[in-house]
Amino acid sequence: MKRLGARRGCGRTVLGAVSVVVAVTVPALAGCASEVSGTAAAAEVDVRQLPIGNYPTDPLDVRMTYRHSSGEGYAMAIARLADNMVIGADVDPSFSHNLLSKSLASASSTYAMLADPVRTVLEASDMVYGYSTASSTKPLDKSSGFSLSGNFQPFGGVDVDPTASSFNLTVIQFPDQQSAQTAGRDMEAADFNVASDQNVHVTLTGNPAAVAHWRPGVPSLAAVLTDGPYVVDLFVQQPTADLDGLRGLADKILAAQLPMLDRAPALSAKKIYRLDYDPDDMLRRTLHPSSLINPNPDTEITHTARGYLHYVDDQTTWKPLLDNNGVDRVSEADEGSILFRARDPKSAAALWTAITALTPTPAEAPAKVPDVACADNHDAAANDSNKDYNAWNAADKYICTVRYDRYVARVASNQLIDAQQKAAAQYALLANSQYL
Known part of the structure; x- marks a missing residue:
């Protein structure tokens, strides 16, 4: 999806800042003539150029209309x-x-x-x-x-x-x-x-x-x-x-x-029918290959951090990661990704660093995608702390972890190029979700 930047002054288009900031002192235009010294940030990555394969990069609610059942x-x-x-x-x-x-x-x-x-x-x-x-x-x-x-x-x-x-x-x-x-x-x-x-x-x-x-x-x-x-x-x-x-x-x-x-009063049939399928707009930001959503409490849903931890084998590893970085929501999409929402961008960076350390054997990351790390997970049986049996299979051979703003996502596949494309698409989706 094409995203237009804000037009300033002499026809220059300025795109939003990304999470990776390059600090350099450069002349800046004031009007069309005078120079004003300042610190410029790197431009937002043009997500249209990322190697996403056939994966979608528009938020889920743009691609579908959800109807309760x-x-x-x-x-x-x-x-x-x-x-x-x-x-x-x-x-x-x-x-x-x-x-x-x-x-x-x-x-x-x-x-x-x-x-x-x-x-x-x-x-x-x-x-x-x-x-x-x-x-x-x-x-x-x-x-x-x-x-x-x-x-x-x-x-x-x-x-x-x-x-x-x-x-x-x-x-x-x-x-x-x-x-x-x-x-x-x-x-x-x-x-x-x-x-x-x-x-x-x-x-x-x-x-x-x-x-x-x-x-x-x-x-x-x-x-x-x-x-x-x-x-x-x-x-x-x-x-x-x-x-x-x-x-x-x-x-x-x-x-x-x-x-x-x-804190969770029992629900009547009417209240059950009216529950929000995407609280806090998490699923719309989660890589979801299908254009149809099928809410499922185990595989396609948004949980609190505690709800997510029910599905993690080694809680000693994961609970401190979520607690220390203020993770309050975790969403999962079948065959898509797991998305964590941290307290703020700084906390997301710390969470991303800690999660990537869980699979220490690096694999090639997708080109042009910032803040992504991929890992070779061939010895999946030894990586018990990565176990999650829902949206993606942690026994897959490759895992990629992506960060954008206050969000951290994980994708996995048995083929490296597929994991790379999922990671690129998830990054693009997170970027697009900020504007739509």
Whole structure:
């Protein structure tokens, strides 16, 4: 898209300044004759000349008209809930590894996570939507087996390290408080009755309204708490069968979670339908190869920093990067890019430097594109801190990171030239988005 600069004086066209500024003292025109000394900035890169391939460089809302549907509204509602769910670091810094992030659009979504009898309760209830997340003090064992039994599987059917402390937190919205209370009571009863001859009811010290149980000698505890129209289902486990320790951990998690739900009041069907698909104009700035948008809480959406961290394996690496640089929004587009919005351009520069250091093997960057670094990611399995299983695959062989103003974006591909074209297109899109 052609962008016109501001016309000044004797027919000279001045383009906006870029993030890379070259400071030199040059004569400047005042009128058409007199010289005035000053410091000039480099001209904006002409993004029409960048090697973008066939990728679009116009903002998404220029290329399409978004029309709500009920299904897309629910996708945005689930993303909103994820933004208000605890990550491990909200409980304790030692919970540094994300084990599970799962959007729950229906009762069937809880397969390989909740026990079959609990899922049966949800199928008979008026469940609206939900979200489940799990964290641990240690990463998953990559050789761990996967179970397909119908038993309670709080970590998606994968066995966690028995020497770790881990938890799963699932929040489900129901139409009203009464239906939530009924569902919560029935969910706990169904889970308890899976081994009613061995389970024992317990009370949480900090949350006596919760219904909870454990099996003596087994180092885990399950609890259900109703909070208005929400049901909070919690599972915690520790290395030893210490009931007081398990109850203390459960109370600590709930103490972090419940205030977040207070900041995210339950949504009626009308409010779900009217949710904004692109809050803070993030998706319009995100490289999106398709001209059609399909909101999805996991792959094509805008999250807060906390919501995004649910999808990152190594939160010890990523959370400080986002916190220190004031990242408040992260958007992702399927097969496109991940876009971070930092506090200001200075913070974006620091974020860009830190992110590029995560993949230290350099690859050729696209020509003429400022503030971009590409990396060879052939040893993707060793780069756990780069894992994000959504908009782009961090197992791709090449990753490019782009910076413009207060934004930092990442793109990836199995071919270097494709990654370079994506990076160039993302830079051009960010530039164009400032003016349109």
